[in-house]
Amino acid sequence: MLRAAGCFYIAFSGGEILTRRDFFKIAAYARKLHFALRLFTNATLVNAKAANKIASLHPYCVEVSLYGFRKTHDYVTQVRGSFDRTMGGIKLLRNRGVKVLAKSVLMNCNADEIHMLKLFVGKDIGISWRGVAHLISPCDDGNKRPLSLRVDNDMFYDYLHRKVATKGVSSPLIKSFNRRRKLNEPLCGAGFLNCSVTPYGEFNPCVQIKFKNNDLRHNEAIRIWREHKGFKELRRLRIKDRVECRDCRDMKYCFVCPGIVLLETGSLTARLQESCRQAGIFRKASYEAIHEHQDRDSRR
Numbered sequence: 001m002l003r004a005a006g007c008f009y010i011a012f013s014g015g016e017i018l019t020r021r022d023f024f025k026i027a028a029y030a031r032k033l034h035f036a037l038r039l040f041t042n043a044t045l046v047n048a049k050a051a052n053k054i055a056s057l058h059p060y061c062v063e064v065s066l067y068g069f070r071k072t073h074d075y076v077t078q079v080r081g082s083f084d085r086t087m088g089g090i091k092l093l094r095n096r097g098v099k100v101l102a103k104s105v106l107m108n109c110n111a112d113e114i115h116m117l118k119l120f121v122g123k124d125i126g127i128s129w130r131g132v133a134h135l136i137s138p139c140d141d142g143n144k145r146p147l148s149l150r151v152d153n154d155m156f157y158d159y160l161h162r163k164v165a166t167k168g169v170s171s172p173l174i175k176s177f178n179r180r181r182k183l184n185e186p187l188c189g190a191g192f193l194n195c196s197v198t199p200y201g202e203f204n205p206c207v208q209i210k211f212k213n214n215d216l217r218h219n220e221a222i223r224i225w226r227e228h229k230g231f232k233e234l235r236r237l238r239i240k241d242r243v244e245c246r247d248c249r250d251m252k253y254c255f256v257c258p259g260i261v262l263l264e265t266g267s268l269t270a271r272l273q274e275s276c277r278q279a280g281i282f283r284k285a286s287y288e289a290i291h292e293h294q295d296r297d298s299r300r
């Protein structure tokens, strides 16, 4: 169905994809159908044999999460030695010409090393940096335990200020935010551009927004996509339906993931307090960093 619908790529994600014994069988089938593959893995199970198999799939890219340098990374994964194993896996893939991208999540335990980590990944490991997620999500069951890892105001300000200060208005972060959202835009690409299939065959708009009565063993995917009440409702929603956000002066600095909003508040369109906090800090940090950048330029 995905091929017939014109789907371009499939991202395989976990848990950890390489713990599935049939992973390579599934991935090879997807390649046979000419999908571009994005593989999300922690790379700890990538030995020479697995690296050869991954290389033979010719994936579009392999994305690996790095949470910090050795001590921090192992603290976050709670697995001693995981940083070294991840690095080993990355190098095996890189040496076989696989495009590997590192990515991270901004947390209070890694905020002071994330900029150095990005430099390390580029210069010492020779792979590209995919980016940093700022908005930590609750667990899939709604448990809010991971939210204790969110950065405080000062940490977030320092992180953004440093990120924007070097490049000023041409900073990719500024460019990405400096766009006024139109009130008639969809909330996000879930259910429009993207869909997600769980290991149990449940067909959803994304990994965060989960519906019921969407079992692919009993329904065709295209039917669920077109006719499921949840998909139809999601496609009807627009930015203007985020009623509390309509007149917000920080909207252009605000990153909101409707899936995270749903997990935290129970509604797809509610105002997310964490996004408000981050948007206010982002506005302040970007103004100040840009002015400092301009002052430096004018003194030259």
Ligand code: SF4
Pocket (backbone or CB within 6 Å): 244, 245, 248, 249, 250, 251, 254, 255, 256, 271, 272, 273, 275, 276, 277, 279, 280
């Ligand atoms: S979540 Fe907060 S900052 Fe973002 S648009 Fe809504 S009110 Fe504004």
